[in-house]
Structure formats: C-alpha cells, structure tokens
Amino acid sequence: MRALAPFVLLAVLLAAWEIACRTMDVPVYFLPPPTAVGAALLANLPTLVAAAWNTLAVSLIALVAASLIAQALAILTALSPLLDRAVRPLASVVQVTPVVAIAPLVLIWAGLDHPERALVALAVLVAFFPIFSGAVAGLRSADPDLERLFDLYGASRWQRVTRLRLPAAVPFLLEGHKVGAGLALIGAVVAEFGAGSGSVRGLAWLILDAGARLQTDRMIAALVVLGAMGVAVHAVLERIEQAGLRWWRGR
Amino acid sequence: MTLAALTDVVVDYPRGRALGPFSLSLRAGETVALVGPSGCGKSTALRLLAGLEAPTTGRVERTPGRGETAVVFQAPTLAPWLSARANVALPLELAGAADACARADAALARVGLASHETARPAQLSGGMAMRVSIARALVTDPRLLLLDEPFAALDEITRRSLADDVLALWSASKPAIVFVTHNVEEAVYIAARVVVMTRGPGRVAGVFETPGPLPRPPGFRVTPDFRATVEQVSAALAEGIVA
Numbered sequence: 001m002r003a004l005a006p007f008v009l010l011a012v013l014l015a016a017w018e019i020a021c022r023t024m025d026v027p028v029y030f031l032p033p034p035t036a037v038g039a040a041l042l043a044n045l046p047t048l049v050a051a052a053w054n055t056l057a058v059s060l061i062a063l064v065a066a067s068l069i070a071q072a073l074a075i076l077t078a079l080s081p082l083l084d085r086a087v088r089p090l091a092s093v094v095q096v097t098p099v100v101a102i103a104p105l106v107l108i109w110a111g112l113d114h115p116e117r118a119l120v121a122l123a124v125l126v127a128f129f130p131i132f133s134g135a136v137a138g139l140r141s142a143d144p145d146l147e148r149l150f151d152l153y154g155a156s157r158w159q160r161v162t163r164l165r166l167p168a169a170v171p172f173l174l175e176g177h178k179v180g181a182g183l184a185l186i187g188a189v190v191a192e193f194g195a196g197s198g199s200v201r202g203l204a205w206l207i208l209d210a211g212a213r214l215q216t217d218r219m220i221a222a223l224v225v226l227g228a229m230g231v232a233v234h235a236v237l238e239r240i241e242q243a244g245l246r247w248w249r250g251r
Numbered sequence: 252m253t254l255a256a257l258t259d260v261v262v263d264y265p266r267g268r269a270l271g272p273f274s275l276s277l278r279a280g281e282t283v284a285l286v287g288p289s290g291c292g293k294s295t296a297l298r299l300l301a302g303l304e305a306p307t308t309g310r311v312e313r314t315p316g317r318g319e320t321a322v323v324f325q326a327p328t329l330a331p332w333l334s335a336r337a338n339v340a341l342p343l344e345l346a347g348a349a350d351a352c353a354r355a356d357a358a359l360a361r362v363g364l365a366s367h368e369t370a371r372p373a374q375l376s377g378g379m380a381m382r383v384s385i386a387r388a389l390v391t392d393p394r395l396l397l398l399d400e401p402f403a404a405l406d407e408i409t410r411r412s413l414a415d416d417v418l419a420l421w422s423a424s425k426p427a428i429v430f431v432t433h434n435v436e437e438a439v440y441i442a443a444r445v446v447v448m449t450r451g452p453g454r455v456a457g458v459f460e461t462p463g464p465l466p467r468p469p470g471f472r473v474t475p476d477f478r479a480t481v482e483q484v485s486a487a488l489a490e491g492i493v494a
Contacts, residue, residue, distance in 0.1 A: 145328040148303055153345045153391075154317045163345070167332045248332050250371025 032217040040217035041224060047206065048225050055192065055202035056229060058116065059184040062123030066180055070128050071173070074135030078161055088136070095129040099187055103194025116200045119191045126187030127180040134176025138169025167248075174244045178237040185233055189226065203229075253312070254279045254395060254427045255300050260309030261452075262295050268452040270295045272309065275446060275455075279394065280425040282418075282465060284438035286484065287448030287456075288492050293431040296453070297322070297397050300429060315395045318346055321388035321426075325400040327380035329372040329387075335359060336368040339387045346391075358386040361420060378409040382416070389420060396426040402437070410434075414441050418466035435484050439477060440467060445484050449491035456491030459484055 014034045020026070021033035028036060041048065073091070077084035099122050110118035142164050150160050192204030203226045210218035254277050261271035270292030277283060277300070285293045298304040299311050301322050313320075321342075329338045340355035348354070356368055362382040372380050381401060388396055398417070402410040414437060421428055430441050438445045439461050447457040462476040471477055 143326075143328055145324040145326065146330060148298075148301075148324075149322065149328065149342070150345070151303055152301060152320060152322060153342045155345045159345055163341070164330070167330065170332065250331060250334075250373045 029214045029216050032220065036217045037220045041221040044218055044221060048222060051201055051203045051206045052225050052229055054200055055188050058119045058202065059123050059188040062120050062188060063127055063181050063184040065120065066124045066127035066184065067131055067177060070132035071135050074132055074139055075161060077136060078139040078165055079157055091129065091132050094125055099126050099190050100194050103191055107195055115195050118195060119188055119200055122191035123184045123187035127184035130179040130183060131176040134172040135169060138172025139165045141172060142168035170248045171245055174241045178241050181237050182234060185230060252279045254314055256312045257296065257299055258310040260299060260306040260311060262292065263307040270452050273454055277427050277429065279427055281444065282421060282428040282442045284430045284432060284442035284445045285448060286432060286435060286438045286445055286488060287453050288450045289433060290451040291448045291453035292451050293448060293453065294399050297399050297429060297431055301397050318391050319393050320395045320397065321391060321393035323384050323388045323398045323401045325403050327372065327384040329380060329383055331372050334369045334371060335364060335383045338383055339390050342387060342391050354390055358390040361389065362386045362416065377405050378413065381405065381413060392424060393426050396428045398428065398430045400431050410437065415466065417441060422466050435481055435488060439480050439484060440472065447484060447487045447491055457487035
C-alpha cells in the first residue's frame with residue numbers, strides 16, 4: 001500500500017488534468033491533456049530515445065572526466081600542503097560560478113563545429129566539485145590512530161595515500177560520485193540550453209525545438225523522458241553506492 | 252639494560268600543560284603499568300615512548316629502531332576495508348617484507364584467531380577485533396610494546412582473558428611492555444612494576460613492585476599479596492588525585 005501511494009497520487013493528478021483540459025476547452029498548444037502527451041511520447045519515441053541517449057552520453061563522459069580530474073587533484077592536495085593551499089580556493093570558484101554564465105564562453109572556445117565538446121566541458125565543471133570536495137574530505141577521514149600507526153612504521157607519503165587515505169575515502173567518493181552524476185546530467189541539459197538549438201540533439205534541444213513550433217505535447221513528453229532518466233540514473237547510483245559501502249564495510 | 256627512558260619530560264599543548272615533569276625508565280623485557288586518572292597524560296607519555304611526539308622540555312631516550320616499537324590503541328584501530336590477515340600484515344608490507352601473509356597468519360594463530368584470517372573487522376566481536384590489533388602489534392616482533400588502555404571498551408570477562416593472553420604472549424618473546432590503564436587491578440595483574448600518576452599534568456605519585464610470578468598463575472587475583480598491592484596502589488592513586 002505504501003509503495004503504491006505515489007502512483008495513486010500521480011493517477012489522480014493525471015485524471016484531474018485530463019478532465020480539466022476537456023471540460024474547460026484549454027487550447028492544446030497551451031496545455032495538452034495527458035493523453036495527448038502520451039500520444040506524442042509514442043509518436044516521437046525514436047527521436048526522444050535518441051535525444052535522451054545524446055544527453056546521457058554527454059553526462060556520462062563528463063562524469064568520468066570529472067571523476068578523474070577531481071580525484072587526481074584531491075590526491076595532489078593530500079600529498080602536498082602547499083598544493084592544498086593553492087588548489088582549494090580555485091576549486092571553490094568553479095563551484096560558485098553558474099554554468100549558464102560560462103556556457104557562451106566555453107561554446108566559443110570549443111568552436112562552432114564541436115558543440116558537443118563544450119557540453120561535456122560544462123557538465124564536467126558542474127560534476128567536478130562534489131567529487132573533489134568528497135575526495136578531499138575523505139582523504140582526511142582516516143582514523144588518527146591509524147595515521148599514527150603509519151608514522152610508527154615509517155610509511156612513505158605515497159604508501160600513506162594509497163594504503164590508508166584513499167581506501168578510507170571510499171565512502172566519501174561513492175557519495176561524491178552519486179551527487180556528481182546527478183549534477184552532470186543537469187549540467188549537460190543546462191549546457192544544451194546555453195548552446196541553443198541546432199547544436200547537439202539532446203533532450204534540451206528537443207524541448208527548445210518543440211517550443212519554437214508551439215508543440216507543447218512534445219515539450220512535455222521530452223520533460224517526462226528527462227525526469228524518468230534522472231530518476232533512473234539516481235536509482236542506479238544509489239544501488240552502486242550501497243553495494244560499494246557493503247563491500248567496504250565487509251558486511 | 253635500559254630500553255627507553257623519559258627524563259624530566261614536560262609536554263605543553265596550546266590549551267595547557269598535559270604532562271610532567273615526569274620520568275620513567277624501562278628495562279628490556281620489563282612489564283610496567285601506568286595508572287592514573289583520566290587526563291593525567293598517560294597516553295601522552297606513551298606517545299613520547301613511541302617516538303610519535305616530542306616533549307616540550309626534558310629528554311627522551313629510545314633504543315628500539317624503526318619497526319621495533321608497536322602500539323595497541325584503546326580502539327582496535329583496524330582498517331575496515333581489509334581482512335584480519337591484511338590488517339595484521341600491514342606493518343610488514345609497509346616495511347616491504349616478502350613473507351607478510353604467512354607471518355600475519357602465524358600472528359593470528361598466536362592470539363587464537365587461526366580460522367578468522369579472511370574475516371573483516373565488522374564481522375568480529377570487540378574482543379576478537381582487539382586480538383587482531385594485538386596480533387598486528389606482535390607481527391613485527393617488537394622490543395617495545397605499548398598498550399594504551401587497550402581493554403577499556405571491553406567487558407570484564409573479556410578483559411581478564413585478554414590480560415592472560417598478553418602475559419602469555421609476553422613470556423614467549425619478552426618485549427618490554429608499557430600498559431596504560433585506569434584500572435588498578437588490571438595494572439597490578441599485568442605489570443611487574445606499577446607507576447601511579449597524579450591528576451593532570453601527571454607526575455609520579457608512587458611506584459610499586461607487584462608480587463608473584465609473571466605470567467600469573469590461576470587464582471592469583473584472590474591471593475592476599477595481590478589484594479594488598481591493589482589496595483596500596485588504589486590509596487596512592489586516591490592521594491594523587493587529591494594532591
């Protein structure tokens with residue numbers, strides 16, 4: 001019963017929407033009824049899936065790139081206090097700058113012929129910070145007494161990072177990647193909007209394109225796909241995080 | 252032969268004095284207990300002996316080289332992502348020893364955990380995790396073994412059996428042991444010499460030789476000699492807290 005509750009609410013809302021559209025004669029270009037959205041969803045399924053895949057691919061590539069850059073930088077800051085001082089304020093600047101504000105600049109740098117590079121770069125910028133700050137916090141989270149043991153046995157800096165601090169950081173890294181993946185998806189969509197129509201044909205492009213033609217049912221269908229994709233990505237990462245934590249804790 | 256010595260050491264932290272002036276001399280193969288109230292600087296004295304910290308003033312002499320000192324902390328302090336075997340092998344692997352796994356298994360067998368090599372710390376009871384921690388300390392065959400309230404979080408039965416285990420392990424390879432505790436009975440049971448500390452910043456409030464052989468024979472806890480020493484040490488401890 002509890003598991004069904006959100007679906008019941010959804011069904012009630014959809015029914016109310018449908019009835020309101022029909023009884024009040026709302027123009028279809030203003031607000032199409034759910035049935036029309038459903039029809040648009042089915043009619044445009046191949047385009048929608050292709051667009052969703054484009055957006056997803058951009059965010060996955062961005063997630064991998066952000067993961068590598070963020071972890072490498074975090075390890076460097078763990079190895080050298082001086083680098084730590086240098087890198088962390090700059091990382092914060094990346095975090096507080098809105099991606100839409102940088103988008104035009106990055107699009108120019110990537111060049112008109114390669115808008116997909118700009119999209120990846122922008123999604124990387126958004127996904128970078130949660131992974132970096134998670135890694136930095138995780139690398140400092142090792143038990144202080146274990147750190148003392150490493151002192152006692154004369155461990156090198158490298159041994160300390162690879163044998164103690166990185167493994168101790170795993171729960172923080174899992175959390176950072178979960179948040180980072182969600183943000184990479186949002187970043188990819190926002191960057192597509194920034195790039196405007198005629199660029200990579202992702203979901204945002206589809207929404208802009210449909211909006212320009214006043215095809216509201218297609219717009220909402222694209223939104224539905226975007227929402228479903230977000231939920232699916234979150235669910236997958238939640239699973240990965242749980243499995244990773246179970247492995248790390250040993251139960 | 253003196254293995255390690257603290258001479259008139261004082262340790263000042265930004266928030267105040269933590270220890271001293273305090274002196275302690277340790278012979279090879281000797282078992283010494285440090286007893287004192289919470290916050291008297293027992294753990295600080297231990298870190299000085301381990302070479303993990305330097306005193307503000309005073310002299311620290313240590314003859315054990317790198318890898319010849321081992322510490323057991325209040326918590327088992329095991330890496331949760333490693334098996335019991337990998338945890339015990341860690342000190343050897345950091346030193347680049349080739350036969351780390353075999354020696355780790357042997358150390359685990361010595362503390363009675365021969366069939367738990369692949370268990371993760373989360374799968375072990377508190378007492379078993381502490382045994383793994385002791386195995387990790389013993390795996391390098393240290394000349395100086397420092398135990399910082401190792402059994403504080405365990406129940407009385409487990410504490411007693413671990414105290415016997417520590418003494419049995421001590422009699423096998425005779426490392427010098429410094430055992431920090433706030434439990435007087437445990438101190439008198441484990442150590443040949445009990446150093447009582449005042450409340451912080453700790454000084455020496457009294458030194459007591461304990462009677463009887465080490466390891467302790469069965470029923471030692473109810474002998475009059477043992478009870479009398481416990482009472483003497485308790486009285487000195489009470490005096491040190493008031494003073």
